[in-house]
Amino acid sequence: MLQVKSPLFFEIFYECRTTKARTGRITLIHHQIDTPVFMPVGTQGTLKGLLPQQLEQLNCQIILGNTYHLGTRPGLNVMQKAGGLHKFMNWKRALLTDSGGFQMVSLLELAKITEDGVKFKSPYNESDCMLTPEHSIQIQNIIGADIIMQLDDVVKSTLTGPRVEEAMYRTTRWLDRCLKAHQKPNEQSIFPIVQGGLDPKLRSECANQLIKRKVNGYAIGGLSGGESKDEFWKMVYLTTNILPKNKPRYLMGVGFAIDLIICSALGIDMFDCVFPTRTARFGCALVHTGQLNLRQVQYRKDMRPIDESCECNTCKTYTRAYLHHIVTVETVACHLLSIHNIAFQMKLMENIRQSIKEQRFPKFIQQYMLDLYPNKKYPSWIVNALKTVDVILL
Numbered sequence: 004m005l006q007v008k009s010p011l012f013f014e015i016f017y018e019c020r021t022t023k024a025r026t027g028r029i030t031l032i033h034h035q036i037d038t039p040v041f042m043p044v045g046t047q048g049t050l051k052g053l054l055p056q057q058l059e060q061l062n063c064q065i066i067l068g069n070t071y072h073l074g075t076r077p078g079l080n081v082m083q084k085a086g087g088l089h090k091f092m093n094w095k096r097a098l099l100t101d102s103g104g105f106q107m108v109s110l111l112e113l114a115k116i117t118e119d120g121v122k123f124k125s126p127y128n129e130s131d132c133m134l135t136p137e138h139s140i141q142i143q144n145i146i147g148a149d150i151i152m153q154l155d156d157v158v159k160s161t162l163t164g165p166r167v168e169e170a171m172y173r174t175t176r177w178l179d180r181c182l183k184a185h186q187k188p189n190e191q192s193i194f195p196i197v198q199g200g201l202d203p204k205l206r207s208e209c210a211n212q213l214i215k216r217k218v219n220g221y222a223i224g225g226l227s228g229g230e231s232k233d234e235f236w237k238m239v240y241l242t243t244n245i246l247p248k249n250k251p252r253y254l255m256g257v258g259f260a261i262d263l264i265i266c267s268a269l270g271i272d273m274f275d276c277v278f279p280t281r282t283a284r285f286g287c288a289l290v291h292t293g294q295l296n297l298r299q300v301q302y303r304k305d306m307r308p309i310d311e312s313c314e315c316n317t318c319k320t321y322t323r324a325y326l327h328h329i330v331t332v333e334t335v336a337c338h339l340l341s342i343h344n345i346a347f348q349m350k351l352m353e354n355i356r357q358s359i360k361e362q363r364f365p366k367f368i369q370q371y372m373l374d375l376y377p378n379k380k381y382p383s384w385i386v387n388a389l390k391t392v393d394v395i396l397l
Contacts, residue, residue, distance in 0.1 A: 010149065011192040011219040013251050019364045022392035023243060023270035026359040029220075029251055031149035032190055033089065034096040036064045038251065039267045039355055041258065041348045042099060042275040046072055048092045051280050052338040053345070055094040061315070061345050062353075064096055065149075067275050071103030071123070074142040075132060087147030098148035099275070101255075102139045102155060102181075102196075116156065118173065136180035140193070144186045152222060153181040155196040160228035167200035174198045175212045182216065192219040194253060197242050200225060201234045210245040220251040223271075227256040232384040236265060240391055243270035260289070260351055261375070264368055265385065267355050268392050279348050283340035286330030289347040292375060295323070297340075302327040315346035365394045373397050 015027040029036040043050055043058070046069040050058060058066065068088055077091075085091035088098060103121075115122040120135030139154040154177050156170035178195045185193055195213040199205030213221060223242050226235055239254060246252050251272040257263065258276020266274070279289060286298040288309045295302070295309060305323040317326075317339045329336040358367035368389065372381060373396070381396055389396065 008189055009192075009219060010188070010190050011251075013220070013249065015249070017360045017362075019268075019359050020362060021365045022268040022368075022394060024267045024355075024359050024364050024392075025248075025270070025272070026356045027272070029272075031065075031097045031192075033098065033149050034064055036097055036273075037352075037356060038272040039263070039352055040065065040273050041263060041352045042067055042273065043279065043345055043348070044069075044275055044277045045092075046277070047076075048073060048088055050341065050345075051284065052334070052341040053280075055092060057342065058094075058345070059096065061342070062349050063345065065099060066094065066096075068098060068100045068146060068148060069103070070100045070139060070142050070146065070152075071134065073100075073146060074103065074134075074138075079142060079145050082142075082145050087145065089147060097150075098146075099150040100143050100146050100148040100152065102143070102152035103134050118176075120154070136177040137184040140181050140184040140186075144191065147187075147191070149191060150220070151191050151193055153178045153193055153195050155198055155224055157198070157225060158200065160200065160225055160230040162200060163202075167202060168205055171199045171205045171209045175209065178213065178216060182218075194218065194220045194222045196222045196224040196255070197246070198225045199238075201230055201238060203237070203241055206238055206241055207245060210242050214245065214247060218250075220253060220273075221246050222253040222255055224255045226254070227262075227276075232382070233387065236269065236384060236388040239266055239269050239271065240388070258348070260291070260348075261372075261385065263348075263351060264355065264371060265388050267359075268364070268368060268389065268394065279344035280341045283344050284331075284337050286326075286336065286340070288326070288340055289344045291371070297323060297326045297330045299327075309343055310347075313343065313346060313350070315343050317343040317346075368394050369397045 010032055012030040015025050018025045027038050042065050044067045048068050120133055123132045136154040143151040156173040158166055158170045181193055195218055197210045199209045226238055243252055253273035254266055254271045257274045258278040263274055287294045287296050290310050302323040307323055308318040310318055358364040
């Protein structure tokens with residue numbers, strides 16, 4: 004029998020002795036990824052305001068593309084002619100594509116969901132588009148990302164009742180259809196997506212069903228959609244307790260610094276979010292104490308960089324006063340702030356990995372939270388989440 008080479012190899016290098024955090028490496032066809040990793044989102048095959056070469060300079064190892072949007076525009080013919088998204092956008096490192104399922108929530112008024120799939124009305128030209136599990140995989144096979152997502156039945160995280168259970172079981176059925184339709188198992192890994200809303204029983208049932216399938220990693224979906232932080236962390240903790248330790252765990256749509264730190268402690272290896280680039284477009288820069296809204300008049304004469312300890316080109320070259328002068332007015336401001344915000348996320352993840360390696364991750368968490376909340380008035384959800392992994396804040 005022909006030996007199939009795995010398109011994903013996951014090694015765990017160090018495990019935190021206190022929390023569930025670990026650091027390791029995912030080896031993919033196009034690149035290696037150090038974990039825990041934050042993945043910036045390039046919906047249309049581009050990070051708004053940044054060139055692929057700049058992302059390389061920022062040590063970004065993997066980015067996301069959006070199956071629904073790329074499949075609609077530029078469309079499969081163009082993508083096929085280009086030889087996939089890597090060549091189309093001139094990105095030599097790793098890519099992950101979502102399945103298009105999230106658009107069931109974000110474009111709900113344009114979508115109708117049945118057992119066959121999701122029928123969309125295109126936001127571009129009002130034409131009908133049927134996204135089935137098979138079609139989602141066909142698009143992703145053509146896009147050519149290293150990691151691809153199953154089409155899942157996504158419902159809003161705050162929804163309760165029979166629809167949540169229906170979506171959870173349908174997600175499992177759709178996974179089997181995705182796996183069957185997959186044409187490039189030697190090059191691309193399908194990640195199943197754990198659904199089940201905020202119901203511990205449904206989440207557990209879904210995770211237990213998915214781990215019976217032969218896959219190279221898992222995603223946790225349907226969170227970060229308006230639920231309380233207390234509900235959010237409990238679902239993450241519950242799910243990472245069930246998912247196997249020897250495969251990467253990807254928490255979808257999460258990108259705030261606090262969430263990255265806490266969910267790394269809860270055993271997550273991969274994160275993605277539009278937040279760093281989106282907040283840059285609104286004139287906000289990420290710093291370890293939160294955000295600087297550079298539109299505020301207090302920065303008009305401030306000749307300091309965004310962050311004196313940051314080594315990105317924006318911080319080395321431009322002052323807060325200059326950025327205040329151009330944010331939300333000149334397009335170059337979005338570019339400069341996006342560089343800083345992605346650099347901030349990359350550095351945060353590097354610090355998390357280093358502290359896990361040196362067995363000081365609990366101390367890193369304590370210090371980070373103390374810097375953020377010097378009065379020690381920590382939100383209860385942070386205290387409770389960290390208690391479950393034996394971290395007591397100072």
